[in-house]
Amino acid sequence: MSDFIGDWHALLILLIAGVIPNQIWRMLGLWFGGSLDEGSELLVWVRAVATAILAGVIAQILVQPAGALASIPDWLRYAAVAAGFAAFVATGRSTLAGVASGELLMLAGKWWLG
């Protein structure tokens, strides 16, 4: 069992550096969103900001890739997104087609580069 958990110190770090900094935003959202009206203009703005922040997270992964993704050249990552987007539009907004085409182009490109 102690192998499974590891040391308790690591779990404390998980709580301080992972769980609390993450959950604080959810609980603030709960406190704030609990009193908001579904049709309110403020909610339209909040939703737009949520979408745009998510877009920023997507852009960050593509522009400043972590780990193994950094081994893929920049142009190939952007080409994969473009190919995925083309398939997404061509299939009448199919998420699966977009994701699969993007991945295929990236794998094919990397294989071709050697």
Add this chain to the structure above:
Amino acid sequence: MRSVASTVLTLVLFATYLGIGALAHDSHFSLGWALASTLLVWAGPAQIILISTLGSGATVVQAAIAVTVSAIRLFPMVVSVMPMMRTPQTRRRHLVLVAHLTAVTLWVECFRFLPHVPRERRIAFIHGLGSGLVCVCLVATAIGYGLAASLSQLFAAAILMLTPLAFLFSTARNCREAADFVALGLGLALFPLATMLNSGIDILVSGVSAGTIAYGVHWWREQQ
């Protein structure tokens, strides 16, 4: 359960958590630690950031700051989900688990599924969908942890590429009015500009400005 199985995003999540399990193994965290992070943090990008910053020898405070900046997006997501769930009888404590389960996947699926779910059943629906997703990801974390040594570099890159592709297309599919497209497109375009400011909160800067411009578009069209 059928909703859990039928979403492409579940597959993507599964693969992403395979990657997180493998990353945790390579950074010398225990399996129990990796599972606890999936269960308690429940946000893919935050977990990747947490594991990679701690693994690279950053201090706890540095890791906490990196995680909290990535988690700011959860605030507007939870705020926008709450009003869809509420009935006049709902108490705030009924929504705590919903708030915890809210992450990108669930947020996207809320806008897709909830209009077809009667309002008084929505909390139960989200509890079921969310717990199903958590279980899938716990299994994936454990498998990824076990497989870590045999994953190739190319496969690992393909897994990391799934997150941006799936986030992008699942959000794009839910776009209805012009303001949604503006928020998504500008949010992507403004991020590289925001990184030039070197503020450390680039995503927040680009997100709030792109979101506000998108709201401006919405407001302007309403006035017409």
